Amino acid sequence: MVNPTTKKLLVTFDYELFLGHRSGSVDNCLLRPTERLLKIFADNKFRSSIFFVDTTYLLRLRDLDYPAAKDDYGKVSEQLRKIVGQGHYIFPHIHPHWLDAKYLPDLNQWELIDIAKYRFHNISDEERENLFVSSVELLTEIGRSISPEYKVDGYRAGGWCIQPFSDFNNYFIQTGITTDFSVMRDMKNLTNAQFYDFSRTPMANIYHFEDEVTHEKLHGRFREITISTIEIPSSLRVINKFLLKFLWRTGNRNMGDGQGVIPQYLEENKSKEVVKHEAGLSEMVSIELLTSLKLGTYKNYIDQENYMHFISHPKMLSRHNLSMFRKFLRYAKGKHILVSNFREM
Secondary structure, X not given: OOOOEEEEEEEEXXXXXXXXXXXXXXXXXXXXXXXXXXXXXXHOOOOOOEEEEEHHHHHHHHOOOOHHHHHHHHHHHHHHHHHHHOOOEEEEEOOHHHHHOEEEOOOOEEEOOXXXXXXXXXXXHHHHHHHHHHHHHHHHHHHHOOOOOOOOOEEOOHHHOXXXXXXXXXXXXXXXXXXXXXXEOOOEEEEOOOEEEOOOOOOOOEEEEOOOOOOEOOOOOEEEEOEOEEEOOHHHHHHHHHHHHHHHHOOOOOOXXXXXXXXXXXXXXXXXXXXXXHOOOEEEOOHHHOOOOOHHHHHHHHHHOOEEEEEEOHHHOOHHHHHHHHHHHHHHHHHEEEEOOHHHO
């Protein structure tokens, strides 16, 4: 019998509504899919996943004086406490353009058509400090209502827009953030919304840095835990498109009910390099991209690599995705010794 090998398996989520013309509902985008995730984790005794909470939304929601909004805030807060109570983490994830979002009382949803403040880089120093400090304080308060020693020391930038890191450095130090989870190896996206360039990421999956997230520095003050990418053969991609169409037509689609941002490439960045990047075979390792056709590729990945970091969005998950993730997790736990806590990586 072959002895099981130890694998680092990190499962993270961006816990957020849709960020475009219509936000979608709290029930369908957050509560329902997250409950299903928590059940999968509980059934498989899997702990230490991370939910990066869209705190700007939560702060806006908390200040609204509408019964439906107050009810949403209570339900989201209760679910976040449940997440912590089941041994997982809640860390901040800031989308600043929520500052300009318009609440629609008749729908109990939001309109986010103004994306001028999508990047943290595009807001004032005063707005940055207020948002960052308030975000950490809010999640610390929620976490400590369950665990008195709960510590918020991780962060993922909204839209992965962690560059330039000089925008964040002082706030990381001020609030005690030591670990960033925003970098996705080799990926690049230069638009009027998302703006990041990780095309020159260090070879290490986990590394220390000081002044710039893609520049490794031995014994640097901060740590980067990169998001994994996986290569999907072009032939499999083609067949997978037909599967997705079938699933959609039969009602097996993502649970979220909103509309996302549609970014547009900036004229000065419409380069051959960007086009080449988009045509690549690599994609982020994600539950929302996991289908029955890709399951074997994901299993091979965990067998061959010693590190695998999922990034997913509850709003984007379908029943099919969740079923495949359950199968993947059972396979990984049955074959390997899994280290799922980022603090132990």
